[in-house]
Amino acid sequence: MKTKRQAKIVELIQKNEIETQEELSAYLEKEGFQVTQATVSRDIRELKLTKIAMSDGRQKYAALQETNEDLAQKYARVFHDGFVSMDLAQNLLVIKTVSGMAMAVAAALDALHMQEILGCIAGDDTIMCAIRTTDDAEKVMARLKKIIEE
Numbered sequence: 001m002k003t004k005r006q007a008k009i010v011e012l013i014q015k016n017e018i019e020t021q022e023e024l025s026a027y028l029e030k031e032g033f034q035v036t037q038a039t040v041s042r043d044i045r046e047l048k049l050t051k052i053a054m055s056d057g058r059q060k061y062a063a064l065q066e067t068n069e070d071l072a073q074k075y076a077r078v079f080h081d082g083f084v085s086m087d088l089a090q091n092l093l094v095i096k097t098v099s100g101m102a103m104a105v106a107a108a109l110d111a112l113h114m115q116e117i118l119g120c121i122a123g124d125d126t127i128m129c130a131i132r133t134t135d136d137a138e139k140v141m142a143r144l145k146k147i148i149e150e
Contacts (some may be wrong), residue, residue: 003104005033006043017060076147078108083148091137093129102127116140
């Protein structure tokens with residue numbers, strides 16, 4: 001739920017000129033998220049949001065640009081947190097996730113830019129990754145195991 005909510009926050013601040021935590025809370029509630037002020041405040045801090053000046057002098061929330069290393073660590077954490085199991089069928093890697101996390105974990109996999117992965121399809125708790133070759137599939141599986149073990 002936290003991952004989905006935080007993804008929605010980033011989407012909302014990119015699409016709207018949100019000036020206050022109260023406005024952000026209202027947008028989240030319209031999207032079906034029940035949040036407290038403390039939760040919104042914590043999400044803002046964790047997402048490293050900041051306020052930037054608009055042309056009219058008002059301020060709005062914006063996401064700080066993060067380094068590739070910061071982003072890679074976040075994606076690895078999303079993968080780690082949502083992961084349940086994985087199995088290989090020749091060049092198809094099937095990953096089981098916590099219920100409702102498959103799309104977030106698949107997005108994290110895509111963001112890790114593993115050249116061997118041609119693409120991922122995600123459901124609610126299952127991801128299917130098409131990998132170029134069976135040798136590549138074993139390499140990908142080994143790299144993902146390292147992420148899980150960290």
